[in-house]
Amino acid sequence: METECQNRLPSQPSYAQSIPKLSSRVLISMIQDAEHPKAIELLSMVNALPVSKVLTNIQWEAGVIDPVVSDALHSTSVGSHLAICGDERFIWACWSVASQAGWLNDEMTLLKTEDVRNLYCVHCGHIQAISTQTEAECQSCQVQLFVRDHFSQRLGAYMGVCLDANQPYGGEVK
Amino acid sequence: MMRSMIEVEVTKVKQITDVIREFTLSPMTGSLPGFSSGSHIQLHLPTSVRVLKKAYSLLSDPADTSSYRIAVRLQEHSKGGSRFMHERLSEGDHLHITPPANLFAPNSFARHHLMIAGGIGITPFLSYLAEFQRQSKSYELHYAYRGGVTDAYVTDLRQAFSAKLHTYDSNLEQRLDLDQLLSNQPVGTHVYVCGPERLRLAVQEAATKNAWSPSRIHWEAFAGAEPGQAFQVELARLNKTLEVSADESLLEALEASGVEIPNLCRGGVCGQCVTTYLEGEVEHRDAFLSQADQSQQLMPCVSRGRCGSRLVLDL
Known part of the structure; x- marks a missing residue:
């Protein structure tokens, strides 16, 4: 594991293999394809948290994110967690909006589904x-x-x- | 390389509360180096025993470099620093200070700044407030104090920032509910704490409980080194042995013997003075080194050799 890390460029993104155990009370999930096994796994755990919001059918390709999604990212409180599940293009489009809303990398779990x-x-x-x-x-x-x-x-x-x-x-x- | 010192004159001394005094330090000529919100300077205080070096936050507006202002609380168990400042230092005196350094800057990406001050811990936030006002940032200040004793600047703050100021006077049994405060902050908030150690621990506990990311929590070391027991230290490469008395820090003892070690905070947080040791038992008191690093390194600004153990430094 360490050798692998040493060979990586610091800028090369890494993705979670699964959803970590969360201490947050609120989980927001941004999902590209709800049928994908990783999305299904994510959806199976969202009910375990006191508050969960699942965002699907997100319009993102044009570089403009749905205002409903943007509002959901802005209106939560510190201590929430964000899971983004999709291909790399989807992940980073969502990441960009989340970062602008003030989310930090360690408050996000990035789940890569496809190699796009x-x-x-x-x-x-x-x-x-x-x-x-x-x-x-x-x-x-x-x-x-x-x-x-x-x-x-x-x-x-x-x-x-x-x-x-x-x-x-x-x-x-x- | 040690930073070059600046000579300043104490141009104003103002009693703020029974135990807190404000000092205005002006340059001998021209203006002083610029600084950012949250910066501190080190004062070199020529006490009768030795030159004490003490770090104090700058409380003045960073836009004003015509002088620096600091506020000092008289500590009951002062090793001489705050006592010297309160009893000996007066207008017209000259002092040497280091240029400002910043270990407690506000996060520039924060969407909301939540400041929590305890007593004299208000000082860095006074420089924050000037900057936040100028940049129209979103902020709020929670200030806990003992009325009439440690409530420095509260009247001025009420006048200037009443809508964003929340005060808690322990004399009036007013309590700051940190759990409640940290449970409901908008995403993008960063929290800053300056005050007694127990306040910082309470904020960290409330933040952990509310699942805050540690990168959103910023704090400033407040007190300098606590005294301990006297011990002996050997400097392996210099072939020297020093006695460190109970009321001085290892860093002070090293400096007194002519060994210069880079340092900034003198409070166990910045990591500048990290020194390798070769032998001996150490009483680690820093908040910087990991446990693994502490097996080989120590921070002489706060940490000490254990009494009776032979401490050998790689110096």
């Missing part, structure tokens, strides 16, 4: 969805990108840098 993540092209600033691959072509500037483990929480994306220094521009070499 965001890639940020450091050359043109485009963000696109990728899977687990370590190389990708930027959809905007066509530069071949190497997908680094370096992750920006603010952008919710992994950094993509030019793969081949001899091929710094996208498209055919003329």
Whole structure:
């Protein structure tokens, strides 16, 4: 475990394997797909807490979170816990709203369901969805990108840098 | 490297309550270094026995660098610091101070600031309030004191911040219900405590009970080193043996013998003075080192060698 941690970049996100035992009285859950086994596990434990609020069908793709969700994140008191369950794109979209509302990392449990993540092209600033691959072509500037483990929480994306220094521009070499 | 000292003049001494005095320290020329809310300075006090170094919070507005203001409570069991300040220091005297350092800054991401002060622990919050007002931050101050004794600045605070000030006078049996207070704070709140140790422990207990993340809780060490028993210390590399008397700290004894050790808080919290020891039993009194680290390191500002044990430092 320790060796694994030593090889990780400090910015590389880590996700919970399961929901920890909580001392909080309030749990808010943001769930992307209620049918996923991790979501089902999360939903099975929410009833054990005195207060629980489950948020599903969240509109997040456009970068604007539903005001109902935002209100729920703002109106709770310190000592609450937040579980975000979904793919990495969903997780970091929700994380961003929660952070702005004042939530801290140690008050959130991030449960990753699928391997869909965001890639940020450091050359043109485009963000696109990728899977687990370590190389990708930027959809905007066509530069071949190497997908680094370096992750920006603010952008919710992994950094993509030019793969081949001899091929710094996208498209055919003329 | 030790920070360069600044010479200042005591330009005003004001009795605030029976046991609390305020001192205004002005520069010999020009202005003083800028500081942020929650900063402290160290005063070097030339008492008859030795030069005592004491850390005090700056209570003045950080925007004003024409002078610094501090307030000192006369401690019943003073080792000489607060007694010197109350009985010997007067207007026109010159002193040496360190530039300000901050171990108790407000969290800049907080959406609401909850300040809890006990008695003279109000001082850092006076500099917070000036800044919070200027930046239109959301805040509230809970101030517990003994009326007529430790209620420093309460009248001024009532006038300026009445809507955000909650006071608790122990003479009137007014109690601060921390459990209730911490059970209902909006997400994004950070809590700051300054006051006696029992107040800090009570806040931490209430915070734990209400499932607060430890990163939301900030506190300032309040008292300096407590006295203990006299002991002997050997400095392995310098090949020296020192006697530490009951009423001085190990750090003070080291400094008196010419051994300079970086330090900021002199209260066991900042970790600057951490020193490795090679042998001996230590009475650890810091709130910084982990138990594992304490097997090899100690903080000489507060911790002491056990009486009768041979303490050997890697110095």
